[in-house]
Amino acid sequence: MDLDAVSAVSRVPHGGADDVTILDFSANTNPNRPSGIAFAYESALATSTRYPADDYVDFRVAAAEYVDCDPHDVIPTAGGMAALRLAFGVTVGPGDDVLLPEPSFGEYDREIRLQGATPVAVAHDEILETDPRDYAAAVVCNPNNPTGEAADPDELRAYLEDCRDADTVLIVDEAFLDFTDDPSLAGEPGVIVARSLTKMFGLPGLRAGFAVATEALGEKLDAARQAWSLSTPAADVGEFCMRQQVFVTETKVRVRIERERMRERLSDAFEVYPSDAPFLLLGVEGDVDELLSYARERGFALRDARTFPTLDSHVRVAVRRPQENDKLVRTLLEF
Structure with a gap:
C-alpha cells in the first residue's frame, strides 16, 4: 500500500440498512440461508x-x-x-x-x-x-x-x-x-x-x-x-x-423467476436495465430523493445508485422473496 495515497482516498458508500423494521432492498444479499x-x-x-x-x-x-x-x-x-x-x-x-x-x-x-x-x-x-x-x-x-x-x-x-x-x-x-x-x-x-x-x-x-x-x-x-x-x-x-448445491440451485431458480417478474412490472414506470444478477438497476424520471424518501416511509430501503460514476438518476433494487418483491413493486408503481 502506498503511504502517500492513503490520506487522499475516501470511503466508498454501500447499500445496507441497519433498521431491522425496514425491508432492505439496498443490499444484494440472499434473504434466505441454508438449513443447518x-x-x-x-x-x-x-x-x-x-x-x-x-x-x-x-x-x-x-x-x-x-x-x-x-x-x-x-x-x-x-x-x-x-x-x-x-x-x-x-x-x-x-x-x-x-x-x-x-x-x-x-x-x-x-x-x-x-x-x-x-x-x-x-x-x-x-x-x-x-x-x-x-x-x-x-x-x-x-x-x-x-x-x-x-x-x-x-x-x-x-x-x-x-x-x-x-x-x-x-x-x-x-x-x-x-x-x-x-x-x-x-x-x-x-x-x-x-x-x-x-x-x-x-x-x-x-x-x-x-x-x-x-x-x-x-x-x-x-x-x-x-x-x-x-x-x-x-x-x-x-x-x-x-x-449446499440444492440450496444454490433453488436460489438461482427463484432469483431468475422473481427478477423477470419484477422487470416486467417495473418497466411500466422505470427504465429497467437487463440483469443476470440478484438485483435490477432502475432509471428514474422523477426526483430520486423523493423516491428514496417515499419508499423509506413505506418500509423499504433502496440503493441510491447516483453514488456510482456516470449514473445521475438511478436506484438499484435487490431481488428478494416473492411476497416482499410484490410489496415493493406495488409501492414503486404508486409513486
Whole structure:
C-alpha cells in the first residue's frame, strides 16, 4: 500500500440498512440461508478457543469443488473485499495504470488508488473491447454491479487471452456469478478471481470469501495473505455453505423467476436495465430523493445508485422473496 495515497482516498458508500423494521432492498444479499447453518456455526464456535489451522484444507477443497479448480489455487480471505485488496496489492503499485469498468463497484477505484496506481475507467459494456497493453491489470465485474449484466463467456475468455499476450493481470470479481449458470474463470492462468460467500448465502457479517490464482500469481497471493485469514466460524460455515448445491440451485431458480417478474412490472414506470444478477438497476424520471424518501416511509430501503460514476438518476433494487418483491413493486408503481 502506498503511504502517500492513503490520506487522499475516501470511503466508498454501500447499500445496507441497519433498521431491522425496514425491508432492505439496498443490499444484494440472499434473504434466505441454508438449513443447518446455525448448527455449523455453533459447532465452529465451540472450537474457536484455539487458532485455526492456517492451511484451511477443508475450506480450500470445498471452494475448489464449488468453482471447479485445484484446491492449491484457492486463497482463503475474509470476504470478497479482502480478496480484491490482496489481488491489487500483489499486482499494481505506484506509477501503474489499471483498467476498470464504469459504472461498477466503487471499491475497485479506491483499492487501486490505495496502491498508488491510477484507475483508468472504461464504459462497463466496452471493457472487453479494450487493449490491455501498457496496463498492469484490468478489472472485470461479472456480473457487473450495479448494471447487472454478465459478460459473454467466450468474449471474456478471449479478453483473458489478450491480457496474457500483453502480460497484464486480469482481475475478475465473481461476487454474483453463482446466481448464473456461467462458468468461473477460477484456475485459468493469468487471472485472479475474487469470490464472495456474502451474496449467495446471505451472510455479509460472516466475512468469508476467497481468491483463486495459479502458478506465480497464486504463490504471491498466498505469501501476502494474512495469517489466519479466516476465523474458524467463517471457514467452517463457508465450507458448509459451498456444499449446499440444492440450496444454490433453488436460489438461482427463484432469483431468475422473481427478477423477470419484477422487470416486467417495473418497466411500466422505470427504465429497467437487463440483469443476470440478484438485483435490477432502475432509471428514474422523477426526483430520486423523493423516491428514496417515499419508499423509506413505506418500509423499504433502496440503493441510491447516483453514488456510482456516470449514473445521475438511478436506484438499484435487490431481488428478494416473492411476497416482499410484490410489496415493493406495488409501492414503486404508486409513486
